[in-house]
Amino acid sequence: MTTLSDPPSQSFQFSKLINDTRYRSYTFQFIALLCVIALMSYLGWNLVQNLRAAGLNISYGFLGSPAGYDINQRLIEYDSQSTHWRAAMVGVLNTLLVAFLGCITATVIGVFVGVLRLSKNWLVRKIMSLYVEIFRNVPVLIWILVIMAIFIAVLPQPRDFRGDDATASMLGGLFAFTGRGFYLPRPYFTAEWAAGGAGWLVVIGVLIASFFGSRKLSAWASKTQEATGVRPTTWYLTLGIWFVPLLIVLLAQGLHWEIPALAGFNFQGGIFARNSLIALWFALSIYTAAFIAENVRAGILAISKGQTEAAASLGLRPNRIMNLVILPQALRVIIPPLISQYLNLTKNSSLAIAVGYMDLTGTLGGITLNQTGRAIECVLLLMLFYLTISLAISAIMNAYNNAVKLKER
Amino acid sequence: MTEKASLAFVRDTMLPEQPPPASETGIIKWVRANLFPDVLNSILTIVALYLIIKIVVGAWPWFANGMWATSSLAECREILQGTTGACFSVLTERWNQLLFGFTYPNDQYWRPILAFVLLAFAAAPMLFAMFLPRKLLLFTALYPFIAFWLIWGGTVLTPLFALLGFVAAATVFPRVEKASGFASALGAAVVTAAIVWYVGGLIAGTTPNLIALEPVPSRDMGGFMLNFILGTVCVSLSLPLGILLALGRQSNMPIIKWICVVFIEFIRGVPLITLLFVANVVLAYFLPPGTNFDLILRVIIMITMFSSAYIAEVIRGGLAALPKGQYEAADSLGLDYAQAMRLIIMPQALKISIPGIVNVAVGLFKDTTLVSVISMFDLVGMIRGPILASTEWNGVYWELWGFAILLFFPVCYGISQYSQWLERQLATDHR
Numbered sequence: 001m002t003t004l005s006d007p008p009s010q011s012f013q014f015s016k017l018i019n020d021t022r023y024r025s026y027t028f029q030f031i032a033l034l035c036v037i038a039l040m041s042y043l044g045w046n047l048v049q050n051l052r053a054a055g056l057n058i059s060y061g062f063l064g065s066p067a068g069y070d071i072n073q074r075l076i077e078y079d080s081q082s083t084h085w086r087a088a089m090v091g092v093l094n095t096l097l098v099a100f101l102g103c104i105t106a107t108v109i110g111v112f113v114g115v116l117r118l119s120k121n122w123l124v125r126k127i128m129s130l131y132v133e134i135f136r137n138v139p140v141l142i143w144i145l146v147i148m149a150i151f152i153a154v155l156p157q158p159r160d161f162r163g164d165d166a167t168a169s170m171l172g173g174l175f176a177f178t179g180r181g182f183y184l185p186r187p188y189f190t191a192e193w194a195a196g197g198a199g200w201l202v203v204i205g206v207l208i209a210s211f212f213g214s215r216k217l218s219a220w221a222s223k224t225q226e227a228t229g230v231r232p233t234t235w236y237l238t239l240g241i242w243f244v245p246l247l248i249v250l251l252a253q254g255l256h257w258e259i260p261a262l263a264g265f266n267f268q269g270g271i272f273a274r275n276s277l278i279a280l281w282f283a284l285s286i287y288t289a290a291f292i293a294e295n296v297r298a299g300i301l302a303i304s305k306g307q308t309e310a311a312a313s314l315g316l317r318p319n320r321i322m323n324l325v326i327l328p329q330a331l332r333v334i335i336p337p338l339i340s341q342y343l344n345l346t347k348n349s350s351l352a353i354a355v356g357y358m359d360l361t362g363t364l365g366g367i368t369l370n371q372t373g374r375a376i377e378c379v380l381l382l383m384l385f386y387l388t389i390s391l392a393i394s395a396i397m398n399a400y401n402n403a404v405k406l407k408e409r
Numbered sequence: 410m411t412e413k414a415s416l417a418f419v420r421d422t423m424l425p426e427q428p429p430p431a432s433e434t435g436i437i438k439w440v441r442a443n444l445f446p447d448v449l450n451s452i453l454t455i456v457a458l459y460l461i462i463k464i465v466v467g468a469w470p471w472f473a474n475g476m477w478a479t480s481s482l483a484e485c486r487e488i489l490q491g492t493t494g495a496c497f498s499v500l501t502e503r504w505n506q507l508l509f510g511f512t513y514p515n516d517q518y519w520r521p522i523l524a525f526v527l528l529a530f531a532a533a534p535m536l537f538a539m540f541l542p543r544k545l546l547l548f549t550a551l552y553p554f555i556a557f558w559l560i561w562g563g564t565v566l567t568p569l570f571a572l573l574g575f576v577a578a579a580t581v582f583p584r585v586e587k588a589s590g591f592a593s594a595l596g597a598a599v600v601t602a603a604i605v606w607y608v609g610g611l612i613a614g615t616t617p618n619l620i621a622l623e624p625v626p627s628r629d630m631g632g633f634m635l636n637f638i639l640g641t642v643c644v645s646l647s648l649p650l651g652i653l654l655a656l657g658r659q660s661n662m663p664i665i666k667w668i669c670v671v672f673i674e675f676i677r678g679v680p681l682i683t684l685l686f687v688a689n690v691v692l693a694y695f696l697p698p699g700t701n702f703d704l705i706l707r708v709i710i711m712i713t714m715f716s717s718a719y720i721a722e723v724i725r726g727g728l729a730a731l732p733k734g735q736y737e738a739a740d741s742l743g744l745d746y747a748q749a750m751r752l753i754i755m756p757q758a759l760k761i762s763i764p765g766i767v768n769v770a771v772g773l774f775k776d777t778t779l780v781s782v783i784s785m786f787d788l789v790g791m792i793r794g795p796i797l798a799s800t801e802w803n804g805v806y807w808e809l810w811g812f813a814i815l816l817f818f819p820v821c822y823g824i825s826q827y828s829q830w831l832e833r834q835l836a837t838d839h840r
Contacts, residue, residue, distance in 0.1 A: 390678035
């Protein structure tokens with residue numbers, strides 16, 4: 001029987017590991033680690049057993065063998081003799097293409113709707129709420145399939161453009177919107193030295209130079225404003241910096257447009273965007289726009305009315321209030337959820353497989369997986385790709401949040 | 410008197426009140442203020458009205474001429490003779506496939522319907538906890554076992570012993586906890602439950618026909634019912650998992666914290682469809698050779714993992730929003746970690762995170778349609794597969810997709826309206 005006067009025994013007791021708060025957390029962590037290692041090795045052991053039973057092994061060699069299937073929408077050269085790796089790259093670029101296009105249009109529509117939901121006009125406000133609620137509360141997969149069905153049903157087929165009594169005609173003789181997809185004019189360069197991609201690299205270089213030029217110009221305008229109190233008028237200079245070099249480069253390289261034309265039962269030439277791409281892009285845009293509209297509305301409402309009134313009492317005009325006081329504060333609220341919506345859009349673009357758009361899920365996770373039977377490798381690569389994109393976007397978001405967060409001292 | 414006399418006229422009675430001008434009252438004022446306040450808004454109103462009228466006028470004959478009793482699209486077209494009109498008969502003919510899938514036994518439809526009705530009674534005590542007596546929560550606790558028995562069938566002993574296992578664990582837990590602490594009580598409870606389940610499994614195996622409903626294998630589930638089952642099962646399973654993950658992520662034990670962080674960020678970084686691919690083609694490689702898991706069970710595992718990561722992030726937000734004083738107060742009362750979490754932290758953190766959890770639930774319910782991509786026949790899978798591919802109904806798009814939207818919209822809209830209402834109810838800061 002121990003009494004209170006007994007000194008605590010210094011010797012190690014097993015029960016200390018669980019009862020002494022100094023050691024308990026180590027015990028728990030050790031147990032947790034053991035459990036995770038046990039689970040992993042159990043799964044790994046099963047994997048080895050199953051692979052041996054099926055006569056398989058983990059190998060990425062299949063990526064180098066010919067894919068043997070066609071991809072009808074692609075940004076880089078590809079044919080059925082190309083490798084599976086090349087097919088996966090086509091898929092990656094297709095995913096990035098639809099995600100990029102979708103983010104832009106979703107932002108535009110979302111901001112527009114979000115602002116209109118705060119409009120004074122009752123009817124407009126109600127219509128916009130209806131749009132937001134309907135699109136937010138129905139699965140995106142259903143919207144993708146519905147919009148695909150609408151495209152096929154409503155738009156004319158290429159054969160409707162034929163003959164003297166054609167029921168459909170090209171918009172301005174340049175664009176053809178058909179149920180199979182959109183045919184758009186394709187710009188190309190005739191100059192010898194601009195063949196291949198070189199011409200476009202020059203154009204991108206010029207645009208980057210123009211961007212820095214206009215930054216420099218506005219810095220100079222701000223400096224003059226601080227020195228003299230008057231901001232020099234620069235809008236025509238900005239326009240000039242953006243457009244004059246671009247025009248010169250385009251003309252010097254011999255810009256021509258290849259216009260799609262009806263040949264036989266289909267259009268030839270120009271850029272062809274398949275209906276699956278257009279439907280997916282459109283569906284993802286309007287679905288995500290409904291969420292973005294809510295974020296924009298919340299962001300604007302989050303700025304208290306006192307801010308507007310304080311700015312007005314300083315004598316600022318309404319558009320200056322918007323630009324200098326409301327927007328910078330609202331953007332801090334809007335942008336983090338906006339970026340996570342971009343992330344959602346990118347992840348939702350994997351639903352492309354439902355309409356047959358060949359994104360990464362369709363190539364690597366679809367046909368390649370089924371042809372080669374390399375399920376583990378394909379799904380692993382697929383996850384790795386999406387994980388990389390997600391982590392990259394999260395990193396950008398964290399950097400932005402740190403840059404704009406309230407600097408409290 | 411003198412003052413009055415010196416003036417020409419002084420009014421000594423009040424004039425009767427005049428009604429306000431017609432332009433400042435009632436409907437006219439409302440229309441002017443809300444529809445035609447200025448030129449730009451007037452144009453917007455007129456354009457919007459024009460569009461609405463055009464849509465209604467365009468869609469009306471389609472509804473009005475709708476066919477409800479034909480047996481194929483060709484027959485619809487024959488009767489309509491080229492006029493516009495919907496072919497709603499696909500819904501009257503195939504409603505059972507849309508709602509229950511095409512292999513669930515027809516004479517057993519009352520079971521999922523009863524389970525669905527009971528779900529309302531089981532959910533009510535939780536959703537409207539402030540208005541209903543707490544005793545009703547007992548039914549909520551019993552519901553999963555009743556629903557399992559109703560939907561999957563088999564002997565009543567299976568869910569009964571599952572329930573008994575939980576009851577035994579719940580009776581053992583507080584006794585052991587009093588004697589020797591939380592961790593050993595948890596261990597004792599798990600062991601007790603496992604023993605009851607094992608014995609129960611043996612007994613249920615020997616008498617499969619005792620008070621038995623016709624068993625329905627899970628591959629026979631389909632249609633909207635499958636979406637509903639996946640949604641409710643995965644959300645309920647992912648709540649406890651999400652709480653554990655959130656606590657793990659907030660914990661100050663680095664190894665546990667990093668295990669949780671890696672799990673959550675990994676799951677949140679990949680699209681659900683890749684996880685469904687895992688369930689479909691990869692998961693079998695990681696199970697012991699010879700085991701043949703049901704596809705629906707594999708899908709439930711992956712969707713539960715998916716949603717628990719999202720719920721963990723919502724609850725972590727709730728935990729982070731609690732003032733530090735709450736943690737310190739719990740410590741100063743001498744509560745240990747389990748007690749502090751159960752009695753002080755979690756009730757408050759969960760209250761803050763309810764709206765977020767509901768949003769995750771709505772998103773998850775919508776995402777259950779993705780299972781159609783791995784060729785399961787949920788509502789979307791039924792429409793895309795057996796119905797649109799059949800010779801009778803090939804080409805009926807609007808009616809079917811409209812029906813799907815009509816099924817999903819009220820559920821999701823209702824849940825999100827509930828969460829907004831709850832947010833207002835729980836707002837204790839008087840603004």
